[in-house]
Amino acid sequence: MTQQARTRPDRSTRPLSQAYDTALLDLDGVVYAGGEAIRHAVGSLGAARDGGMHLAYVTNNALRTPEAVAAHLTELGVPAEPGDVITSAQAVARLIAEQVPAGARVLVIGGEGLRVALRERGLEPVESVDDDPAAVVQGYGGPELTWGRLAEASYAVARGVPWFASNTDLTIPGARGIAPGNGAAVEVVRIATGRTPRVAGKPLPPMHRETILRTGARRPLVVGDRLDTDIEGAWAGGVDSLLVLTGVTTAAQLLAAGPRHRPTYLDADLRGLLAGQPEVAPVGGAGGGGHGGGFGCGGWTAFAEPGGLRLAGEGEDPLDGLRALCAAAWTAAGDGAYEGDAGKALARLGW
Known part of the structure; x- marks a missing residue:
C-alpha cells in the first residue's frame, strides 16, 4: 500500500499519553544518553504511566539484556520490568531461528544481549568460524569490540555462512558525543566480503513485528530521536510517531526529511507525551x-x-x-x- 506523503505535523487535542495506549520508546537519545537520564525524561514517563499509558522500551542496541536495561531504567527512576524491553537482539534471534535448524550454532559478534536472545530461541552461541556455525549475527558490541571479532565475522561470511545484523545504525549517542554504531562495524565486514546481511532492527519489519508481539499494543505511538530508524520504522509499520529533539536529529535534518522520515508529531523532549499538539x-x-x-x-x-x-x-x-x-x-x-x-x-x- 502506498502511503500519502505527510505535508505537516498533525494536531492532537488530547495529551498524547491519553490518545495512545502504548508508547514504544527508543532509549538512546530519548530516555538516556551515555547512561544518564535525559532532562525531563523521568518525570514525564512517570506521569504518562500514572495516567494509564503502557510504556515499552524499544531499542536497536543489542549489547545489553532486557534484564540489564530494565535494571538501569529502574535505577534512573523509571520503574521497568524485563518484559517492558524489546531489543533488536530479540528480533534478529527470532529471524535467525526461522531460517536455521533448531539448536543450530550461531557465531556471535557482539555483546551478551545477543547471546541471551539466541538461547531464548534455542540456538547455541559460538565464538569462532571453526565451530561450524549455521549463521553469523552481528550486533553492537560497545568499545570492547575488537578488530579480531570483525575479522572472525568476515572469515565466516566469506565462506558463505548466512549473515544477520541486529541493526545498521551508523551512530549511537553518548555522554561525550556521537560514537560509531553497529552499522559502522557492519560496513567493515561488508567491505571485506562484498556481501550484505539480513537486518532485523528498526526501521525494518522484523523489529516492528517483535515489538507488537511482545507488547500487544493496539494504538501505539513510536517515540524516537532518529529519522532513519524510529520515524521510518513507524512509517513502515503504519503507526504514528513523535520525534523528540534530544538525540541525533537536528532541526535542519527534520526540515529536509523525505516522506518516510516525517514524524506525526514533534517536541523538544518527553514532556511532549503529556501535552496535545497544536494545529499547523x-x-x-x-x-x-x-x-x-x-x-x-x-x-x-x-x-x-x-x-x-x-x-x-x-x-x-x-x-x-x-x-x-x-x-x-x-x-x-x-x-x-x-x-x-x-x-x-x-x-x-x-x-
Whole structure:
C-alpha cells in the first residue's frame, strides 16, 4: 500500500499519553544518553504511566539484556520490568531461528544481549568460524569490540555462512558525543566480503513485528530521536510517531526529511507525551507553501520561497515555528526532500 506523503505535523487535542495506549520508546537519545537520564525524561514517563499509558522500551542496541536495561531504567527512576524491553537482539534471534535448524550454532559478534536472545530461541552461541556455525549475527558490541571479532565475522561470511545484523545504525549517542554504531562495524565486514546481511532492527519489519508481539499494543505511538530508524520504522509499520529533539536529529535534518522520515508529531523532549499538539494550518492562500501562502502555528508563519524558507511573526514557542517550517518545507518538497536554504529561518528560532 502506498502511503500519502505527510505535508505537516498533525494536531492532537488530547495529551498524547491519553490518545495512545502504548508508547514504544527508543532509549538512546530519548530516555538516556551515555547512561544518564535525559532532562525531563523521568518525570514525564512517570506521569504518562500514572495516567494509564503502557510504556515499552524499544531499542536497536543489542549489547545489553532486557534484564540489564530494565535494571538501569529502574535505577534512573523509571520503574521497568524485563518484559517492558524489546531489543533488536530479540528480533534478529527470532529471524535467525526461522531460517536455521533448531539448536543450530550461531557465531556471535557482539555483546551478551545477543547471546541471551539466541538461547531464548534455542540456538547455541559460538565464538569462532571453526565451530561450524549455521549463521553469523552481528550486533553492537560497545568499545570492547575488537578488530579480531570483525575479522572472525568476515572469515565466516566469506565462506558463505548466512549473515544477520541486529541493526545498521551508523551512530549511537553518548555522554561525550556521537560514537560509531553497529552499522559502522557492519560496513567493515561488508567491505571485506562484498556481501550484505539480513537486518532485523528498526526501521525494518522484523523489529516492528517483535515489538507488537511482545507488547500487544493496539494504538501505539513510536517515540524516537532518529529519522532513519524510529520515524521510518513507524512509517513502515503504519503507526504514528513523535520525534523528540534530544538525540541525533537536528532541526535542519527534520526540515529536509523525505516522506518516510516525517514524524506525526514533534517536541523538544518527553514532556511532549503529556501535552496535545497544536494545529499547523495554511494561511494567506488556499494551497499554502510556495504559492503566496504559508503555514502558521503559534504566532509564527513559514513560507517556502525561491530563496529558501522564510519565517514571519513572533510566537512564544520556537517549536511552533519549527512546526510551521516543517509544513512549508514538506509541502514544497512533496514526495522528495526539501533542498532549499533554511539557515536564516532556523537562526530566528535559535537552531
